[in-house]
Amino acid sequence: MDTTAYPALIAAYMRAAAGRRRSGSRIGPFTVGLDARSDDPFRNFAVPDDGACPDPGQVSALIAYFRRNRRIPRLEYVEQSAPHVLPALIAAGFAVERRTPVMIAAPDTVLTPRSPAGITVRQAAGDADLAASAAVQHDAYQMPHPPGPHDIARMTGLVQRGGIVVVAVDDDSGTVVGTGLVDVTADYPGMGELAAVGVLTAFRRRGIASAVSATLARTAHAHGIGLVFLEAEPEEEQIYRRTGFTDATAKIWASIRSPGT
Secondary structure, three states: OOHHHHHHHHHHHHHHHHHHHOEEEEEOOEEEEEOOOOOOHHHOEEEEOOOOOOOHHHHHHHHHHHHHOOOOOEEEEEHHHOOOHHHHHHHOOOEEEEEEEEEEEOOOOOOOOOOOOOEEEEEOOOHHHHHHHHHHHHHHOOOOOOOOHHHHHHHHHHHHOOOEEEEEEEOOOOOEEEEEEEEOOOOOOOEEEEEEEEEOHHHOOOOHHHHHHHHHHHHHHHOOOOEEEEEOOOOOHHHHHHHOOEEEEEEEEEEOOOOOO
């Protein structure tokens, strides 16, 4: 596949995922995905259409929609796919939270993960593994509440639609100490988003995240998911680059954090 097509494909996947896996709505040139069970900003955001040029009224309508649903107005998107969106957002009071690299692994990507001693990394098998995976995610991302039934149901749904969950197990105790997933959407069956890689604090800096991410990519490729992409936050970039993932594009996060603006 022509690598220049990756940014547009990734942007299209993000829109499809926002619209189909959450309570999706269309507001002007935006697809809005809201999580009815959580006000976590990372689960509630909009993605603009390719080449979108929103006018002030459309941006105002977007803000009002988030506010009616008691959510922070927020967007996540591939900036180069919609370069005219950010000026319109800034004019309406949005601020850039961050820009993050989006990295990829294709079947011919050479992955060189670390091999953490005393840790077995494998695909999740059954409800107990999915529940343990959700618990590790909540701990690693410092979520305020332990996972509930809806979190387990979300993981189960991911697997049922063809996604992949991997767990890292401490050989001595049998405890799941790390996890990650590749999610998919039916609109783009050859693509998957690698996300939610987390490791319990006591087991960090041992190469577990590297091993988990490589296992996820390889397992996805073996299941016909040819393009695996991930978003790398600043503290994670070097982990993924050392593992062999390569940069494809960049993603921007923008929001209005003050409820009065």
